[in-house]
Amino acid sequence: MRSPGEARTAVETVVRRAIIEDRDALLDMYQTFQPRPASLGLPPNANVGEWLDRLAGYPSFVAFAGSEIAGHGVLCPENGAGEVAVFVHQDHRGQGIGEKLLRAILDEARRLGLSRVWGTTQLDNTPMLRLAHAMGFVRGKDPCTFHLDLQRAPSQSRP
């Protein structure tokens, strides 16, 4: 992970929609993912395959650093809004991958016509809360939640 003030490493990263064939590589990534769980019980310590299978019905994105899966993001739409979750392997954090995944999720949410995207994490998850803030999300009444109203707040592109 990048420490404050440290320069962003230039890494060739590709984000694309997840496909069923990514399951084994995702399992490999989550096998060594730390900390586990990282946010509200996710990714789970056990039965990661079952968790991935439950998520398979939702729009999901994978980030590749070279040929290796470095991150995973999911959008769970319900009642016109969508919950977001982003996981970047610790070997690849601080390189803009979380932002790319979240941006892909926001594009998908707009494509689906969702009015709001939201997420939840612990108050001490500074990386996730700062990432959300950097992408235009605001804190909810419950400060563990963050949300973005899509009609009113287009995502800001990193120059």
Ligand SMILES: CC(C)(COP(=O)(O)OP(=O)(O)OC[C@H]1O[C@@H](n2cnc3c(N)ncnc32)[C@H](O)[C@@H]1OP(=O)(O)O)[C@@H](O)C(=O)NCCC(=O)NCCS
């Ligand atoms: C949260 C997480 C997805 C961020 O992914 P990442 O690829 O490291 O984030 P990025 O490099 O894209 O950073 C984007 C922004 O997030 C914030 N950020 C990321 N890591 C940070 C850190 N360690 N400390 C403070 N802010 C951080 C910054 O605002 C950063 O923008 P900047 O680089 O202009 O300062 C990653 O830390 C992670 O997977 N954590 C464990 C899983 C988790 O908690 N997921 C949340 C589930 S809801």
